[in-house]
Amino acid sequence: MTAIRKKYPLVSIITVNYNQAEVTCALIESLNKITYPNFEIIVIDNASPTDDPSIIKQRYPNIIFVQNPINYGFAAGNNFGLMRARGEYILLINNDIEVPAGFMEPLVEKLQNNPQIGAVSPKIKFYYQPDTIQYAGYTQMNYVSMRNFAFGFREKDQGQYDKDTETFYAHGAAMMVPIEVVKKVGLMSYIFFLYYEEADWCERIKKAGYSIWYVHNSFVLHKESVSTGKLSTLKIYYLNRNRLVFMRRNVEGKLFYMGLAYQLFVAIPKNAFVYLLKGKFNLFHAYYRAVGWHLSHTFDPEIHENPML
Numbered sequence: 001m002t003a004i005r006k007k008y009p010l011v012s013i014i015t016v017n018y019n020q021a022e023v024t025c026a027l028i029e030s031l032n033k034i035t036y037p038n039f040e041i042i043v044i045d046n047a048s049p050t051d052d053p054s055i056i057k058q059r060y061p062n063i064i065f066v067q068n069p070i071n072y073g074f075a076a077g078n079n080f081g082l083m084r085a086r087g088e089y090i091l092l093i094n095n096d097i098e099v100p101a102g103f104m105e106p107l108v109e110k111l112q113n114n115p116q117i118g119a120v121s122p123k124i125k126f127y128y129q130p131d132t133i134q135y136a137g138y139t140q141m142n143y144v145s146m147r148n149f150a151f152g153f154r155e156k157d158q159g160q161y162d163k164d165t166e167t168f169y170a171h172g173a174a175m176m177v178p179i180e181v182v183k184k185v186g187l188m189s190y191i192f193f194l195y196y197e198e199a200d201w202c203e204r205i206k207k208a209g210y211s212i213w214y215v216h217n218s219f220v221l222h223k224e225s226v227s228t229g230k231l232s233t234l235k236i237y238y239l240n241r242n243r244l245v246f247m248r249r250n251v252e253g254k255l256f257y258m259g260l261a262y263q264l265f266v267a268i269p270k271n272a273f274v275y276l277l278k279g280k281f282n283l284f285h286a287y288y289r290a291v292g293w294h295l296s297h298t299f300d301p302e303i304h305e306n307p308m309l
Contacts, residue, residue: 008038009088011108011176014081015095016044016074019051023223024095028060036104039091040064042084044077073193082187082309087179092198094173096223098127106218107176110164118181118210119202121170122218125157134222136161137214138169141199143255144262146243151214167214168206172198174220177205184208186306189249194234196242203250204306233286240268240290248294248303264291 013031017024024043031041041063045053047070057065066080078092089108093099103122110120124135133152141148148168152161170177175198185204188197202212247259272287297303 007112008036009108009112010086011036011039011089011091011104012042012081012085012087012179013039013091013093014042014044014078014085015093016046016077016081017048017053017056017095018046018071018077019048020095021048021051021053021055024053024056025059027093027095027097027099028056028063030098030100032060033101034099034104035101036108039104040085040087042066042081043095044068044080046071046073046077073190075188075192075194075197076190078197079187079190079307082182085179089176089178090182091174091176092172093220094222096127097173097220098223099220103218103220106215110213110215111176111178115178116209116211117213118185118205118208119170119175119177119212120215121167121175121213122215122220123152123157123161124171124173124222125219127221127223130221131156133157133161134224135171135173135214136216137165137167138171140168143247143251144259145267146247146259146263161214162216164216165214166211168212169199169202170212173222173224181205181208181210183309186308189306191245191302191305192238192242194238194242196239196246200246200249231283233282236283236286237290240287241293244290244294245303 015024015027028041043056043063043065045067047068053067057063064084066084068080082090089111107120107122111117121135123133126132126134133155135150136152138150139148185208188201192200205212244263247256251259268287268291272284275283
C-alpha cells in the first residue's frame with residue numbers, strides 16, 4: 001500500500017513587536033523548533049521608541065520584518081502582517097508567547113477537516129505557571145455588562161478541558177484563521193488600536209456563517225501583559241473606550257441601550273470612583289478620557305468601517 005503523503009499548507013505566523021525585542025526573539029526561537037515544516041514568520045514592529053527592534057532581524061534573517069514609522073496600534077500591526085502573508089492559514093500570535101514543538105499540527109488539521117470553521121485557538125497556559133490554564137474557550141459576551149469569561153481561567157490543568165469545543169471567541173493571543181475567511185470578512189478594524197479587536201473580528205467571522213473552535217490538543221505558554229502593564233493608563237483607557245466601540249459595532253436595539261446605560265451610569269463611574277478614592281488620579285482620568293472619546297466621535301463613520309484585504 002502506498003503511503004498517503006501528508007499535506008502541510010503554508011502557515012503565515014504574524015506577531016507584533018513594541019519595545020520588546022528580546023521577548024519577540026524568545027518567541028521566534030521557540031517557533032524555529034516546531035515540528036510543522038512549512039511556515040513563514042512575519043514580525044511587525046510598531047515604531048518601538050526605546051528599544052532596538054533591528055536585533056530581531058539580525059538574529060533571525062529569514063523572517064519578514066516590517067518596521068513601521070508610527071505606532072498604528074495592535075490591530076493595524078496585525079493587518080500589516082496580513083497584507084504581507086502568503087500562507088493558506090494565518091496564525092496571529094502575541095510576541096509574549098512561547099510554543100512547544102507540536103502545537104501547530106492540531107490547529108491546521110482542525111481547519112483542514114472542516115471548512116466551516118473560521119478560526120481556532122489552542123489551550124493557553126501561563127508561562128510562569130505552566131500547569132495553570134488561561135484559556136480553554138470563551139463564554140458568550142453579556143451585551144449589557146460587556147463581559148465574558150475564559151473557561152478554565154486559573155484552574156490547574158488536569159485534563160478537564162481535553163476535548164475540542166465550539167466557542168464564542170478565539171483568543172487574540174493565539175488564533176489561526178484561513179486566509180479565505182480573511183478575504184471574505186476583511187481585516188481587523190483599525191478603530192480599536194488595542195483591545196477588543198479580536199472579539200470584534202470573531203463576531204464578524206460568526207456573522208459570515210463560520211464557527212469558532214477551541215482545540216484541546218494544542219497549547220501555548222503566555223507571559224501576559226508584558227507590553228502594556230497590569231494597571232497602566234493605556235490599558236484602562238483602551239479597554240473602556242473599546243468596550244463601547246465593540247458595543248456600537250455589534251449590539252443593536254434594546255440590548256444596546258441597556259448596555260450603554262449600564263456602562264455610562266454604573267460600570268465606568270463605579271470603577272473610576274474607586275481609583276479616585278485611592279488617589280490614583282491618572283487612572284481615574286483614563287476612564288473619563290475613554291468616555292470623552294465617544295462624545296467627540298458620536299457620528300464618526302469610521303466606527304463601523306471594515307477594511308478589506
